[in-house]
Amino acid sequence: MPSVPIPCRSCGSPLVHTFVDLGTSPLCQKHVEPEDANKMEPFYPLHAYVCDKCFLVQLDEFVSPAVIFADGAYAYFSSYSDSWLQHVRSYVELVSERFALGARSHVVELASNDGYLLQWFVQKGIPVLGVEPAANTAKVAQERGIPTVMRFFGTETARDLVAEGKQADLLLGNNVLAHVPGLNDFVAGMKILLKPGGVITMEFPHLQRLMEENQFDTIYHEHFSYFSFVTVEGVFAAHGLTLFDVEELSTHGGSLRIYARHADDLSKPVGERVTELRAREKALGYEDLAIYAGFGERVKETKRKLLTFLIEAKRAGKHIVGYGAPGKGNTLLNYCGVRTDFLDYTVDRSPHKQGRFLPGTRVPILHPDRIAETKPDYVLILPWNLKEEITQQMAHIRSWGGRFVVPIPETMVLP
Numbered sequence: 001m002p003s004v005p006i007p008c009r010s011c012g013s014p015l016v017h018t019f020v021d022l023g024t025s026p027l028c029q030k031h032v033e034p035e036d037a038n039k040m041e042p043f044y045p046l047h048a049y050v051c052d053k054c055f056l057v058q059l060d061e062f063v064s065p066a067v068i069f070a071d072g073a074y075a076y077f078s079s080y081s082d083s084w085l086q087h088v089r090s091y092v093e094l095v096s097e098r099f100a101l102g103a104r105s106h107v108v109e110l111a112s113n114d115g116y117l118l119q120w121f122v123q124k125g126i127p128v129l130g131v132e133p134a135a136n137t138a139k140v141a142q143e144r145g146i147p148t149v150m151r152f153f154g155t156e157t158a159r160d161l162v163a164e165g166k167q168a169d170l171l172l173g174n175n176v177l178a179h180v181p182g183l184n185d186f187v188a189g190m191k192i193l194l195k196p197g198g199v200i201t202m203e204f205p206h207l208q209r210l211m212e213e214n215q216f217d218t219i220y221h222e223h224f225s226y227f228s229f230v231t232v233e234g235v236f237a238a239h240g241l242t243l244f245d246v247e248e249l250s251t252h253g254g255s256l257r258i259y260a261r262h263a264d265d266l267s268k269p270v271g272e273r274v275t276e277l278r279a280r281e282k283a284l285g286y287e288d289l290a291i292y293a294g295f296g297e298r299v300k301e302t303k304r305k306l307l308t309f310l311i312e313a314k315r316a317g318k319h320i321v322g323y324g325a326p327g328k329g330n331t332l333l334n335y336c337g338v339r340t341d342f343l344d345y346t347v348d349r350s351p352h353k354q355g356r357f358l359p360g361t362r363v364p365i366l367h368p369d370r371i372a373e374t375k376p377d378y379v380l381i382l383p384w385n386l387k388e389e390i391t392q393q394m395a396h397i398r399s400w401g402g403r404f405v406v407p408i409p410e411t412m413v414l415p
């Protein structure tokens, strides 16, 4: 615990309760260039706290997003999986119909990346605007004809957009709410940018799934907040926004999609899914510190199981490689101390990652074709949330007797 407790990012209470302490780790998207292989890397504490007042699970901010996005090496934009692209396409169909969006509507996406989602609204003739702080990805979006503002989002950006007449009928953000250190300024900004009858949708990983399925590797420095439904409802309520619907999704190991509106917009009544999920979380104890206290020990056991498998496989003379170079893989490998002593290499479909090394562990990232050349006994799937997709794409490893292994919720060799 720091000598002076940091304040909760939502309610300001001092954070004195550890959720899990994962030691120290480098930033998960800083893949190491070959020419930097002999240089040092900064490591930062990866210590998550839980607030005893609002129960927001959170990390301290060690590196500001301005630094994370500053160099062009932020390689996230090219790594979408096929299943994610399908997911966003069906989202666009769903909300366009449900909220009757058309040529007179205005859709704004926060952290719009290279415009891979907004393009589907554009195709339907629905006017859009992206807000994206990473210059390289924002530029790709603009080249695709997706109007994009290169800025961080918060109250200041929201006021400027309102002044330009750019309020939103639909304001959306996928996997951004958890990634903003200034949570209150971000949500306050959404309140400002939303038209009186407008709708906000946000997707983020669900804390209940993280805890029940030992997804500790989804904790990394760029991911500041971990939300239960009851907590996120409190965050929005504090800014005059009411959650009127919620969906539980399978993406990213289990996510929530929340639907919010202005508190005084009574045209959208609060639905049953909201009352049911709220009641379920309360019954499970998500408003009580006890449930959070047991998590750290389960994480240690998850680590021991992975190491036991890897040690036994290596003693038996097996070759093991990784698949993928996602942020979660870096938390897992750094926390468990798994380097090239266990994994010969990993592979990734993104050409931006190939030829580089994983942060901290320095495992080389190669082209997926390398697996067919070296015929390893085991392929450890680091983005385990995509295991169905990956086992299909890489089904040929079975031709030489290769097997897939997932580390989460616990180490398992797939049949």
Ligand SMILES: [Zn+2]
Pocket: 008, 009, 010, 011, 012, 013, 051, 052, 053, 054, 055, 056
């Ligand atoms: Zn709090």
